[in-house]
Amino acid sequence: MASTGSKVITLKLLIDSKGKRVLFAEAGKDFTDFLFSLLSMPVGTVTRLLSTKGMVGTLGKLYQSLENLSETYMQSNVSKDTLLKPQSSVLRGSASATLLSLTNDDNVKQLYSCGSTFGTNYYSSSTCPCHNEYVSDDPKAKCPGCNNLINKVLTYVPPQAGTQVGSAAADQEGGFVKGVVTYMIMDDLEVKPMSTISSIAVLNTFNVKEVGALEEKTVSVGINEGLSLLKASLQTKTVLTQVFLGK
Ligand SMILES: [Zn+2]
Numbered sequence: 001m002a003s004t005g006s007k008v009i010t011l012k013l014l015i016d017s018k019g020k021r022v023l024f025a026e027a028g029k030d031f032t033d034f035l036f037s038l039l040s041m042p043v044g045t046v047t048r049l050l051s052t053k054g055m056v057g058t059l060g061k062l063y064q065s066l067e068n069l070s071e072t073y074m075q076s077n078v079s080k081d082t083l084l085k086p087q088s089s090v091l092r093g094s095a096s097a098t099l100l101s102l103t104n105d106d107n108v109k110q111l112y113s114c115g116s117t118f119g120t121n122y123y124s125s126s127t128c129p130c131h132n133e134y135v136s137d138d139p140k141a142k143c144p145g146c147n148n149l150i151n152k153v154l155t156y157v158p159p160q161a162g163t164q165v166g167s168a169a170a171d172q173e174g175g176f177v178k179g180v181v182t183y184m185i186m187d188d189l190e191v192k193p194m195s196t197i198s199s200i201a202v203l204n205t206f207n208v209k210e211v212g213a214l215e216e217k218t219v220s221v222g223i224n225e226g227l228s229l230l231k232a233s234l235q236t237k238t239v240l241t242q243v244f245l246g247k
Pocket residue numbers: 114115116119130131132143144145146147148
């Protein structure tokens with residue numbers, strides 16, 4: 001797997017060396033954003049990223065069937081890539097580039113408006129029936145009002161940050177979660193804010209008697225680990241143990 005200019009995230013693991021398992025990971029905003037961004041991924045993208053062979057279940061077969069299906073069976077206005085390389089529901093510029101979306105930036109949704117210049121001028125808007133009110137996610141779409149291509153690139157503007165006191169600085173960071181918090185990621189990818197009490201509670205839950213058997217380990221998460229995490233999340237409840245301890 002190529003690591004094209006990939007960004008690397010570090011993660012601190014608390015390992016029970018006796019039980020050979022990851023109890024939990026201590027993560028910052030970057031890793032937590034990465035995990036949550038998996039939820040915005042279309043199933044077609046997940047299938048493509050994991051390669052059809054790596055898929056458990058039948059989605060791989062379904063994907064391959066469409067790949068092999070001749071274009072002649074498809075509706076003329078539909079490209080197979082709509083399904084094979086679907087766009088994420090996340091709009092371009094609305095979230096920070098995360099591990100896996102960095103590699104397929106083309107799949108982030110882009111919106112277009114009618115390219116007609118008439119509609120932008122209020123005085124002559126009566127001569128253009130479309131008023132630039134049509135929008136598309138495909139620059140090959142034709143405006144039903146003026147018949148021009150709907151190919152003018154629009155810029156996404158996220159909602160104004162800082163409507164709550166003290167939130168302005170954090171909200172500028174983009175992504176999903178706030179940056180000042182440390183997050184606790186359980187082996188089954190349960191995510192919660194980290195606290196001393198919560199870590200002690202976890203040790204209790206896992207019945208860890210010997211603190212000496214606990215080991216702290218810092219790992220790097222690049223695109224390969226990102227893909228492994230995505231794959232493991234669909235297959236097991238011990239994701240961190242499987243990816244980082246190779247079990
Ligand atoms: Zn138009």
